[in-house]
Amino acid sequence: MEREVILETQNATKHFGGLAAVEKVNMKIYKGEILGLIGPNGAGKTTFVNIITGMLPITAGKVYFKGQDITGWPAYKVGRLGIARTFQIVKPFRGMTVRENVAVGAMFGHGGHKRSPREALEHVDEIIEFVGMAHLRDKHADQLTLPYLKRLELAKALAMDPELLFLDEVMAGLNTKEIESAMELVRRINERGITILVIEHVMKAIVGVTQRVFVLNFGQELAQGTPHEVLNNPEVIQAYLGEKFVERFFRQQKAA
Amino acid sequence: MSDKEKKKAPIRYSPLDGLFKGRQGVLLGLFALFALFLAIFPLLPFASGFWLNTLTLILLLAAMAIGWNFIGGYTGYAAFGNVAFFGIGAYGTGLSMIRLGLGFFPSLMIGAVAAMVFAILIGLPILRLKGHYFAIATVAIATAMGEIADSWTSFTGGAAGITLPFFSPIEWSGQFFYYMAFLLAMGGLLLTWFILNRKMGYSWVAIREDEDAANMMGINTTWAKVMAFALSALMAGLAGGIYAYWKTFVLAEEVFKIEYTLQMILAAVLGGTGTIFGPFIGAFIYYILITLLVFFLPVGQLHATILGVIIILVMVFTPKGLMDFLSGKKKLSVNALLENIRTYRV
Numbered sequence: 001m002e003r004e005v006i007l008e009t010q011n012a013t014k015h016f017g018g019l020a021a022v023e024k025v026n027m028k029i030y031k032g033e034i035l036g037l038i039g040p041n042g043a044g045k046t047t048f049v050n051i052i053t054g055m056l057p058i059t060a061g062k063v064y065f066k067g068q069d070i071t072g073w074p075a076y077k078v079g080r081l082g083i084a085r086t087f088q089i090v091k092p093f094r095g096m097t098v099r100e101n102v103a104v105g106a107m108f109g110h111g112g113h114k115r116s117p118r119e120a121l122e123h124v125d126e127i128i129e130f131v132g133m134a135h136l137r138d139k140h141a142d143q144l145t146l147p148y149l150k151r152l153e154l155a156k157a158l159a160m161d162p163e164l165l166f167l168d169e170v171m172a173g174l175n176t177k178e179i180e181s182a183m184e185l186v187r188r189i190n191e192r193g194i195t196i197l198v199i200e201h202v203m204k205a206i207v208g209v210t211q212r213v214f215v216l217n218f219g220q221e222l223a224q225g226t227p228h229e230v231l232n233n234p235e236v237i238q239a240y241l242g243e244k245f246v247e248r249f250f251r252q253q254k255a256a
Numbered sequence: 257m258s259d260k261e262k263k264k265a266p267i268r269y270s271p272l273d274g275l276f277k278g279r280q281g282v283l284l285g286l287f288a289l290f291a292l293f294l295a296i297f298p299l300l301p302f303a304s305g306f307w308l309n310t311l312t313l314i315l316l317l318a319a320m321a322i323g324w325n326f327i328g329g330y331t332g333y334a335a336f337g338n339v340a341f342f343g344i345g346a347y348g349t350g351l352s353m354i355r356l357g358l359g360f361f362p363s364l365m366i367g368a369v370a371a372m373v374f375a376i377l378i379g380l381p382i383l384r385l386k387g388h389y390f391a392i393a394t395v396a397i398a399t400a401m402g403e404i405a406d407s408w409t410s411f412t413g414g415a416a417g418i419t420l421p422f423f424s425p426i427e428w429s430g431q432f433f434y435y436m437a438f439l440l441a442m443g444g445l446l447l448t449w450f451i452l453n454r455k456m457g458y459s460w461v462a463i464r465e466d467e468d469a470a471n472m473m474g475i476n477t478t479w480a481k482v483m484a485f486a487l488s489a490l491m492a493g494l495a496g497g498i499y500a501y502w503k504t505f506v507l508a509e510e511v512f513k514i515e516y517t518l519q520m521i522l523a524a525v526l527g528g529t530g531t532i533f534g535p536f537i538g539a540f541i542y543y544i545l546i547t548l549l550v551f552f553l554p555v556g557q558l559h560a561t562i563l564g565v566i567i568i569l570v571m572v573f574t575p576k577g578l579m580d581f582l583s584g585k586k587k588l589s590v591n592a593l594l595e596n597i598r599t600y601r602v
Contacts, residue, residue, distance in 0.1 A: 074471075091468060096461060096465065107458060117454065
């Protein structure tokens with residue numbers, strides 16, 4: 001059975017002057033899956049998300065969302081169409097309460113044109129509870145700790161009622177216990193029928209939540225496959241840890 | 257979970273909720289009394305020409321500060337050229353009355369619309385700039401507008417200025433302009449309240465707090481910023497038109513004075529940017545400060561220096577303006593002042 005593609009990039013390319021941050025990436029995201037996007041620092045993961053979501057203009061290539069060409073759309077239109085994202089460096093609206101932060105998503109996101117501010121403020125109760133912040137809903141965003149700021153990012157994105165969600169390192173900076181509850185949250189979001197692309201450096205999280213992994217290195221596709229396949233791929237290990245480590249690693253495996 | 261936690265806090269629907277209760281309610285009541293006082297002021301026996309004149313000036317400044325608050329306070333764009341809109345409003349009104357022979361009100365509308373259209377046209381390109389770059393662009397445009405008005409003699413009358421007819425009946429002139437300014441300032445407060453309850457208000461604050469996040473969350477940031485700019489131009493344009501007819505004279509170096517921009521910013525900052533009543537209260541505080549300084553320090557330009565020092569102190573100790581303390585968000589104490597310094601890292 002052919003799976004339904006929700007997002008597809010064709011030769012997506014982003015150059016910063018002479019530097020190719022993303023070079024001819026062809027990616028397909030299938031409806032309902034959790035896809036991991038990994039790669040060493042500076043591989044172009046965030047830039048890739050930025051050119052899809054319209055935060056940065058794309059240099060070349062095409063982006064299709066549910067068959068519709070959205071190449072070069074401004075970010076707010078992409079957001080209203082049903083693509084939401086979180087930011088690696090959290091971007092809360094500090095002068096607003098948690099509820100107002102989340103309500104902005106419900107007001108302006110997918111289907112937001114139907115809601116008045118008042119309806120949006122009422123609507124977000126469920127989402128705030130879902131991310132486990134019910135007790136903080138009237139706190140100002142500048143009073144929250146990092147784990148909650150990360151959750152707030154999630155809640156804001158969810159309130160936009162997206163079909164596709166990009167999670168940019170939502171687990172970075174969290175401790176083991178917090179990572180586990182964040183992983184659980186990602187799974188539950190997926191169960192709501194939202195397709196997810198996770199950018200993550202925490203390998204445990206990648207193995208734990210994703211069904212498929214896409215590896216970027218120097219802006220280009222290095223590998224894709226199941227988490228297990230990809231993490232045992234010598235090229236991937238080399239990209240992360242260097243050539244010498246790969247030699248030693250496989251020598252040790254043979255010996256064992 | 258204890259009972260207390262279970263009980264759901266009421267939803268705060270708008271920045272105004274809770275305003276009618278407790279300390280906020282008392283303040284709102286005081287404000288209502290003050291507004292009532294201003295409304296009947298010209299009827300009071302001691303309302304001399306001097307007092308009407310002073311209050312008209314303060315109310316015009318309040319209206320402009322309220323307008324500046326849209327772009328500078330809520331949207332967070334440091335607009336340093338709002339005097340351009342004041343000048344365009346003044347010239348638009350004056351020229352319409354003189355060249356087209358229209359009455360004051362249609363002319364005022366033309367002046368205000370001209371200021372808004374100008375704000376939209378320059379806003380589209382320059383609102384892409386951020387921080388200092390935006391501030392510099394606005395200063396440059398305001399200065400350029402002043403030069404154009406000064407040099408384009410065939411259209412604006414150049415250095416000779418344009419002279420408008422007097423308001424008639426002339427014995428009611430003071431009252432008329434007082435009420436125009438009063439209505440404009442009150443209208444500005446209502447407009448602020450109206451916008452804050454709407455999506456536009458949320459998009460402005462979202463843009464101020466994080467423009468990228470706002471954009472990604474589906475806010476058409478360009479549109480929201482241009483609207484903020486245009487509405488602040490509307491307020492300044494109307495104030496300019498009223499001022500022109502009041503003074504019956506429009507001159508480029510008078511209506512494009514950069515000091516006017518500074519005054520509206522200072523009024524907003526003193527009272528509290530990003531608050532409804534802050535700019536209004538700030539305008540009064542600014543005038544009282546200036547008057548006291550000129551009165552006690554009549555020597556040369558010393559009062560300007562002292563004013564500068566006061567502004568620096570306000571920026572350092574209460575960057576969020578006096579509304580921070582008035583609204584009960586913080587208690588006025590040495591600790592609160594020191595805490596402000598730490599929080600805003602000045």
